[in-house]
Amino acid sequence: MPGDSSIKAGVHREKFEVAPVSSIWLPRLVEIDSSWNPASWSVKLFERELINPASRVRGLFRGNTLVGYLCAHVVMDEAHIVSLGIDPVWRRQGGGNELLRDFLRLCRLENVLHVTLEVRVSNQAAQALYAQAGFKAAGIRKHYYSDNGEDAITMRYTVEMP
Numbered sequence: 001m002p003g004d005s006s007i008k009a010g011v012h013r014e015k016f017e018v019a020p021v022s023s024i025w026l027p028r029l030v031e032i033d034s035s036w037n038p039a040s041w042s043v044k045l046f047e048r049e050l051i052n053p054a055s056r057v058r059g060l061f062r063g064n065t066l067v068g069y070l071c072a073h074v075v076m077d078e079a080h081i082v083s084l085g086i087d088p089v090w091r092r093q094g095g096g097n098e099l100l101r102d103f104l105r106l107c108r109l110e111n112v113l114h115v116t117l118e119v120r121v122s123n124q125a126a127q128a129l130y131a132q133a134g135f136k137a138a139g140i141r142k143h144y145y146s147d148n149g150e151d152a153i154t155m156r157y158t159v160e161m162p
């Protein structure tokens with residue numbers, strides 16, 4: 001199409017892909033997590049999540065690179081999102097949304113009925129992401145975060161079954 005610079009330059013828009021994360025990505029998981037998490041997780045902690053049967057660790061990939069992850073625990077018909085992060089370079093490109101929607105699809109397949117999470121009251125970006133996906137605020141946990149004593153908003157999502 002005339003005037004479309006991406007075609008002129010021969011570049012085609014790659015998409016994100018979501019897949020389970022294997023242990024080769026442990027250093028990269030730690031790198032992404034430490035870019036935003038004041039209580040960042042160690043390799044050992046992520047390693048434990050990768051082998052925990054209750055854990056679902058989903059990776060967001062762009063080409064051959066891991067650019068984000070979501071970690072959640074599933075017990076019976078309840079799931080809890082324990083961590084979600086996108087490499088700062090790759091934010092605001094729909095990746096967080098894609099990871100979250102992938103996980104909600106997985107919940108449907110696993111007959112999970114409710115998904116919960118905590119988010120910092122100051123974290124407007126994450127709250128907007130969750131609200132857009134259908135999460136509702138369900139309460140406040142006072143002084144939930146030990147690094148600065150910040151309160152957490154608990155959010156809850158009810159999975160719609162077909």
Ligand SMILES: CC(C)(COP(=O)(O)OP(=O)(O)OC[C@H]1O[C@@H](n2cnc3c(N)ncnc32)[C@H](O)[C@@H]1OP(=O)(O)O)[C@@H](O)C(=O)NCCC(=O)NCCS
Nearest residue numbers: 036084085086091092093094095096097119125126128129
């Ligand atoms: C929160 C986070 C995961 C969002 O990931 P992302 O890939 O940038 O998000 P997306 O591009 O998919 O955006 C989806 C929606 O989230 C919201 N959003 C994302 N970033 C936002 C920002 N900086 N400000 C306001 N809203 C934002 C918007 O509603 C956006 O929809 P829109 O693009 O139609 O406006 C990312 O900012 C991040 O990794 N933050 C640090 C880690 C973190 O806070 N994790 C959550 C812990 S509970």
